[in-house]
Amino acid sequence: xxxxxxxxxxxxxxxxxxxxxxxxxxxxxxxxxxxxxxxxxxxxxxxxxxxxxxxxxxxxxxxxxxxxxxxxxxxxxxxxxxxxxxxxxxxxxxxxxxxxxxxxxxxxxxxxxxxxxxxxxxxxxxxxxxxxxxxxxxxxxxxxxxxxxxxxxxxxxxxxxxxxxxxxxxxxxxxxxxxxxxxxxxxx
Amino acid sequence: xxxxxxxxxxxxxxxxxxxxxxxxxxxxxxxxxxxxxxxxxxxxxxxxxxxxxxxxxxxxxxxxxxxxxxxxxxxxxxxxxxxxxxxxxxxxxxxxxxxxxxxxxxxxxxxxxxxxxxxxxxxxxxxxxxxxxxxxxxxxxxxxxxxxxxxxxxxxxxxxxxxxxxxxxxxxxxxxxxxxxxxxxxxx
DNA sequence: CGCCGCATGTAATTAGTTACATGATTGT
DNA sequence: ACAATCATGTAACTAATTACATGCGGCG
Numbered sequence: 001x002x003x004x005x006x007x008x009x010x011x012x013x014x015x016x017x018x019x020x021x022x023x024x025x026x027x028x029x030x031x032x033x034x035x036x037x038x039x040x041x042x043x044x045x046x047x048x049x050x051x052x053x054x055x056x057x058x059x060x061x062x063x064x065x066x067x068x069x070x071x072x073x074x075x076x077x078x079x080x081x082x083x084x085x086x087x088x089x090x091x092x093x094x095x096x097x098x099x100x101x102x103x104x105x106x107x108x109x110x111x112x113x114x115x116x117x118x119x120x121x122x123x124x125x126x127x128x129x130x131x132x133x134x135x136x137x138x139x140x141x142x143x144x145x146x147x148x149x150x151x152x153x154x155x156x157x158x159x160x161x162x163x164x165x166x167x168x169x170x171x172x173x174x175x176x177x178x179x180x181x182x183x184x185x186x187x188x
Numbered sequence: 189x190x191x192x193x194x195x196x197x198x199x200x201x202x203x204x205x206x207x208x209x210x211x212x213x214x215x216x217x218x219x220x221x222x223x224x225x226x227x228x229x230x231x232x233x234x235x236x237x238x239x240x241x242x243x244x245x246x247x248x249x250x251x252x253x254x255x256x257x258x259x260x261x262x263x264x265x266x267x268x269x270x271x272x273x274x275x276x277x278x279x280x281x282x283x284x285x286x287x288x289x290x291x292x293x294x295x296x297x298x299x300x301x302x303x304x305x306x307x308x309x310x311x312x313x314x315x316x317x318x319x320x321x322x323x324x325x326x327x328x329x330x331x332x333x334x335x336x337x338x339x340x341x342x343x344x345x346x347x348x349x350x351x352x353x354x355x356x357x358x359x360x361x362x363x364x365x366x367x368x369x370x371x372x373x374x375x376x
Numbered sequence: 377c378g379c380c381g382c383a384t385g386t387a388a389t390t391a392g393t394t395a396c397a398t399g400a401t402t403g404t
Numbered sequence: 405a406c407a408a409t410c411a412t413g414t415a416a417c418t419a420a421t422t423a424c425a426t427g428c429g430g431c432g
Contacts, residue, residue, distance in 0.1 A: 001391070003391080005283070017410095022411095032280070032281070032286055033285075033286060035392085036393070038412095038413080038414090042413090060410090062401060064400060064401085064411045079290060083299070084295055091222040094221075097344060099271045100341045102197055102334070102337065106268070117277075118277060140362070145366055146289075148291060148366065152355075153288045156285060156359075159351050167347050170340070189418075222420095224420075226386090229385060250429065252383045255383090255384085
């Protein structure tokens with residue numbers, strides 16, 4: 001299960017609570033691995049029980065107390081070993097593309113709307129990643145080794161968004177040409 | 189569950205057996221949705237029970253008999269309705285990128301190998317999709333509407349592979365620069 | 377004779393989603 | 405008063421993976 005390893009990866013240089021991890025999985029790491037808070041809290045308990053993580057209660061004033069987790073020596077070793085193992089290439093699943101296989105005059109307008117949502121989403125992601133890049137990864141050559149790996153992942157995310165956005169323009173044009181001519185603009 | 193709808197989509201113009209569907213999910217449709225034969229056979233039984241598919245036993249000589257499935261009227265309607273609904277954007281999961289977050293001099297050579305495997309895989313995919321495109325989607329403007337949707341999906345697959353391959357070159361160069369200088373080539 | 381392709385499944389387990397729950401504090 | 409953010413969970417369910425099973429025909 002890679003979720004466990006994604007969590008350990010997020011804990012490489014910070015000690016974080018489940019809540020903080022959940023937010024991390026919504027942003028940076030989240031492009032490559034999604035997880036709900038329910039999954040994360042459970043994984044944290046499992047990992048602690050296996051001795052790969054250790055926890056510490058942090059009482060807080062004005063906020064609920066939290067439990068922060070950090071890697072143990074065993075955790076670091078397990079993570080290192082995992083990286084050296086083989087990984088199967090989890091192919092992606094995307095129902096929007098399946099929907100495209102069903103294109104017709106009746107659903108073209110709807111697909112165009114879904115596509116517009118995706119464009120918006122990808123555009124926001126791209127802007128975010130470009131900001132992160134400008135701030136923290138401007139000169140990749142002068143980064144410490146591990147940060148260079150993160151830079152490469154970030155770069156993959158950027159390229160991916162760019163490609164999707166470019167494709168979406170082509171797709172939009174083709175969809176527009178399929179929508180019946182009545183009042184093709186603003187079809188609910 | 190989109191698997192059910194992916195299966196129905198594959199049955200839009202052909203009546204197929206579970207085995208044939210499994211192969212289809214390994215090639216064309218498979219870029220957007222992966223499924224094992226166990227999943228597919230189960231889904232087929234479920235869909236038939238719901239009245240969305242109908243089956244027919246086909247005895248064969250020299251081969252085991254098979255059961256082919258086709259869409260019912262209800263199945264077509266259900267599929268049409270599904271396309272018009274909203275779909276959440278199933279974010280992708282890829283442990284190779286998680287591994288990149290763990291880059292070090294110790295694992296750079298290994299990651300480079302994994303990357304090479306991916307490159308090979310993506311290269312084969314790309315060649316396959318380009319062949320399909322050249323054979324069946326050379327002039328997208330003159331295709332019937334539904335085929336244009338499939339063309340767009342295919343195009344997304346092509347662009348995606350191209351992007352990954354281009355990224356992989358950059359990544360490979362950076363990884364190479366991280367591998368310790370002893371005998372950096374062909375480190376097992 | 378043993379392996380590969382065809383064809384279809386069962387069973388057990390793991391992973392992930394959805395719905396619901398609690399309770400404090402800060403902002404409108 | 406009401407919603408939002410912080411913080412952590414349980415329970416029920418659906419989806420996916422992994423392991424195992426069966427049997428025929430053709431190929432080397």
